[in-house]
Amino acid sequence: xxxxxxxxxxxxxxxxxxxxxxxxxxxxxxxxxxxxxxxxxxxxxxxxxxxxxxxxxxxxxxxxxxxxxxxxxxxxxxxxxxxxxxxxxxxxxxxxxxxxxxxxxxxxxxxxxxxxxxxxxxxxxxxxxxxxxxxxxxxxxxxxxxxxxxxxxxxxxxxxxxxxxxxxxxxxxxxxxxxxxxxxxxxxxxxxxxxxxxxxxxxxxxxxxxxxxxxxxxxxxxxxxxxxxxxxxxxxxxxxxxxxxxxxxxxxxxxxxxxxxxxxxxxxxxxxxxxxxxxxxxxxxxxxxxxxxxxxxxxxxxx
Amino acid sequence: xxxxxxxxxxxxxxxxxxxxxxxxxxxxxxxxxxxxxxxxxxxxxxxxxxxxxxxxxxxxxxxxxxxxxxxxxxxxxxxxxxxxxxxxxxxxxxxxxxxxxxxxxxxxxxxxxxxxxxxxxxxxxxxxxxxxxxxxxxxxxxxxxxxxxxxxxxxxxxxxxxxxxxxxxxxxxxxxxxxxxxxxxxxxxxxxxxxxxxxxxxxxxxxxxxxxxxxxxxxxxxxxxxxx
Numbered sequence: 001x002x003x004x005x006x007x008x009x010x011x012x013x014x015x016x017x018x019x020x021x022x023x024x025x026x027x028x029x030x031x032x033x034x035x036x037x038x039x040x041x042x043x044x045x046x047x048x049x050x051x052x053x054x055x056x057x058x059x060x061x062x063x064x065x066x067x068x069x070x071x072x073x074x075x076x077x078x079x080x081x082x083x084x085x086x087x088x089x090x091x092x093x094x095x096x097x098x099x100x101x102x103x104x105x106x107x108x109x110x111x112x113x114x115x116x117x118x119x120x121x122x123x124x125x126x127x128x129x130x131x132x133x134x135x136x137x138x139x140x141x142x143x144x145x146x147x148x149x150x151x152x153x154x155x156x157x158x159x160x161x162x163x164x165x166x167x168x169x170x171x172x173x174x175x176x177x178x179x180x181x182x183x184x185x186x187x188x189x190x191x192x193x194x195x196x197x198x199x200x201x202x203x204x205x206x207x208x209x210x211x212x213x214x215x216x217x218x219x220x221x222x223x224x225x226x227x228x229x230x231x232x233x234x235x236x237x238x239x240x241x242x243x244x245x246x247x248x249x250x251x252x253x254x255x256x257x258x259x260x261x262x263x264x265x266x267x268x269x270x271x272x273x274x275x276x277x278x279x280x281x282x283x284x285x286x287x288x289x290x291x292x293x294x295x296x297x298x299x300x301x302x303x
Numbered sequence: 304x305x306x307x308x309x310x311x312x313x314x315x316x317x318x319x320x321x322x323x324x325x326x327x328x329x330x331x332x333x334x335x336x337x338x339x340x341x342x343x344x345x346x347x348x349x350x351x352x353x354x355x356x357x358x359x360x361x362x363x364x365x366x367x368x369x370x371x372x373x374x375x376x377x378x379x380x381x382x383x384x385x386x387x388x389x390x391x392x393x394x395x396x397x398x399x400x401x402x403x404x405x406x407x408x409x410x411x412x413x414x415x416x417x418x419x420x421x422x423x424x425x426x427x428x429x430x431x432x433x434x435x436x437x438x439x440x441x442x443x444x445x446x447x448x449x450x451x452x453x454x455x456x457x458x459x460x461x462x463x464x465x466x467x468x469x470x471x472x473x474x475x476x477x478x479x480x481x482x483x484x485x486x487x488x489x490x491x492x493x494x495x496x497x498x499x500x501x502x503x504x505x506x507x508x509x510x511x512x513x514x515x516x517x518x519x520x521x522x523x524x525x526x527x528x529x530x531x
Contacts, residue, residue, distance in 0.1 A: 005411050019396060208392045211352070212453065213381035214409045 001217060009218065013225025023198040024230055030194050031234030031288060032241065034187035035281050038180070039242040042277070043270075045176045050268050052169050056134045057091070059162055063144055064124040064154040073149030074125065080147060081127060088132055089140060096126040124151065134162055184284065191227075191292035199223070199296045206300045216301050223293040231289025235281035242277065246270045304330045304492055305351060305461065310360035312346050312516075320346030320355070322516040328494065330460070333487045335503050336496040337527060338513040344496040347513065348465050351494070352384055353377050365460050382410055385454025385491075389466035391446045393438040393453075399425065400434040403453045410457055424452040428482060444475035451482060461492045468499060476502060500527040 017024045065077060084090040096104070101123035106115055131137055137157050145152055199206070209219050250267040257265045270277075305328040312320040321343045328334055336344050349355040350362050353369055362369040365383040372380065393402050403424055407417045425431050428448035438446055447467060454462055464483065468476035480495075480502055487493045497503065503510060503526065510525030511518065 002411050004414070005408065008408060204392070205394055205396075208394055209405075209409070210378075211354075211381065211386055211388075211392065212406050212409055213378045213384075215375070215378040218409060 001221075005218070006221065009221040010225050013222035014229060016222055016226050017229050020198055020201075020226075023194065023201070024226075027191055027194045027198075027227075027230045027289075027292075028234050028237070030190050031187065031231055031285050032238045034183060034190060034288070035235060035238035035285055036241055036245075038183045038187075038284065039238065039277055039281065040245070041179050041183070042176060042280070043242075043246055043273070045172050045179070046273060047267055049169050049172050051265060052165050052172075054264075054266075056162060056165055057130060059130075059134055059158050061129045061131065061137060061140060061144075061155070061157045062126065063129075063156070064126045064151055065149050066151045067122065067124050069125075069149040073147070077127070077147055077149045080143070081129065084129075084140070089136060091130045091132040093127055093129040096128070098123045098125055101126060124154070135166075137162065184288070187284070187288045188291050188295070191288050192295040194292070196296040196299075199300060203300045206297070210301070219301065220294065220297050223297050224290050227289030227291075227293030228286045229289075231285035231287070232282060234289075235278070235285030238285070239274075239278050239281050242281075243270050243274065304328055304332075304365065305494075306361075306363040307350075308361045308363075310350065310357045310362055312350060312355060313358045319343075319516045321350065321357075321513075324360075324516075324518055326511065326518065326521060328492060330492055331487070331490055333484065333493045333506075333508040334495070335506070335508055335510045335525075336494065336513065337498060337503060337510060338519075339498065341515070342513040343516040344498075344513060345465060346516070348463050348494070348496055351461075351463060352386060353380055378409075382457060383460055385457070385459035385462040387447070387450050387454050387462065387464035387467045389469035391438070391443075391450050391470075393446055393449055395438055398435050398437055399430065399441065399449045399452075402438070402449055403456050406453045406456050412457075420456050421452075424456040425449075427455065427485075428452045442475075443470050444472075444478065447471060447475075447479055448482070451479070451486075455486060455491075459491065461494065462486060464493070464495045466497055467495060468497065468502065473501070477505075480506060503527040 065074060069077075078095075081090065081093055085093065098120040102118070102120040105118075105123065106112075109115060129140075131140060137159070141155055141157060144150055144155055206219055247270055250270070253267050307321075307324045307326050310324045311322055314320055324347075336347055338344050346355060350357060350369065351364050353364075353372060356372075357370055360370075364380060367376065367380045367383075369380070393399075394405065397405060400421055403421045404417050407420060412420070422431060422434070425434055428451050430445060430448050430452065433441060433445060433449075436445075438449070441449065447470075462483070467483070468479055471479065476499065483493050483495065484506065507524045507526075509521070509523050510527070512520045512522075
């Protein structure tokens with residue numbers, strides 16, 4: 001088809017959105033609602049994942065130096081940790097000196113008698129390290145083991161917990177894909193039903209076009225444009241609706257979490273995901289619109 | 304130009320539309336196809352424009368062989384035909400002008416050509432002044448003229464009309480027929496299915512009579528009821 005013709009048909013499709021106001025409105029509401037539901041479900045999943053990821057960050061590699069570690073060995077360890085932070089592997093760490101360890105032990109053990117005969121020199125220096133990417137833990141621990149100053153028995157990392165969290169995150173990722181696919185199918189069915197009504201009302205028109213010798217793409221194209229425009233409008237409106245609703249839910253829940261003192265649970269800001277959600281909506285909205293149009297025109301093209 | 308060779312059309316419900324029909328229509332002819340309801344007139348026309356395909360035999364139209372024609376070629380066959388229906392079939396949301404222009408847009412004619420040809424076609428059917436009107440604002444006779452303009456605008460080799468005057472009063476019917484005759488004079492083959500005796504008798508053209516799908520008579524300069 002020539003560009004000229006495409007432009008003509010695009011104009012026709014655009015005009016049809018307005019001419020068939022009622023049907024356009026019905027389709028628009030359908031797309032908007034399905035995208036809205038899709039968005040909220042996605043945001044719930046994203047929130048669960050982001051809170052779980054935050055939990056992962058809280059997991060720390062803990063290790064202690066040998067009590068008899070030499071000054072050189074101590075410095076070697078300190079330098080390794082400092083370098084790791086500079087290179088970004090370590091996000092932050094706390095250092096516990098012998099004196100602090102001694103004081104902490106004194107505090108923990110209620111009975112003074114248990115500390116009798118112990119001096120700070122009996123305690124080891126310790127490091128509590130947060131990794132930027134918890135998945136690097138194995139590699140990081142392997143490197144620690146090469147340092148002679150560290151007591152290998154005392155390197156700990158809550159690996160089980162990490163794996164549990166990773167597993168749950170994976171499940172939620174699959175859930176997201178599943179929800180996306182199911183909602184996509186549902187919305188295509190819904191929208192094609194609505195468009196089918198539009199097309200049914202215009203089947204005479206399609207028939208006439210066929211008799212005058214229009215080929216199938218000539219007839220389809222305006223419907224595709226129509227579906228695309230409605231999909232796009234639905235996406236934009238739905239995005240607005242989602243951001244408003246989410247903001248409202250977020251404020252409410254965050255206040256609730258704070259008031260019942262589980263403030264480490266936080267709903268993420270919508271702005272962080274605004275663009276991504278918008279892209280998902282636009283892709284979904286227009287695809288749904290186009291597929292819906294194609295499905296409903298198909299039946300009437302066999303004249 | 305148009306050739307039926309041993310053509311038979313049996314519908315899926317067993318009804319015979321056309322039975323063993325063999326005939327040819329040459330370029331520039333004016334042909335009436337007559338017969339009672341169910342005689343096969345409509346099937347005859349539907350076979351020409353590939354609305355139906357023959358169960359047996361072959362139909363050749365403007366160099367296209369209708370049997371086993373690939374779906375993608377059907378629009379091209381139809382563009383070589385101008386079609387006029389009893390119920391007009393104009394696009395209701397387009398003006399008279401746009402309805403005629405639509406036939407040219409389909410064949411991707413240049414906008415310049417469209418601006419030139421559409422007024423000519425409207426002028427030919429005497430409706431230049433109603434170019435901006437929508438079908439709903441026009442009388443039956445006027446609508447049928449628009450349909451004629453649409454059928455003509457691409458200069459088809461063959462014009463097919465299925466009961467073109469079925470919904471019109473006698474005076475308007477005659478005007479439409481005169482218009483068809485005029486179009487025929489300009490070299491277009493015209494095929495008209497009708498059951499209006501008076502029209503057939505006045506025009507004195509070739510008359511093909513069908514009965515239950517079979518060819519009963521085929522007479523040059525015939526009348527509606529031919530004894531021979």
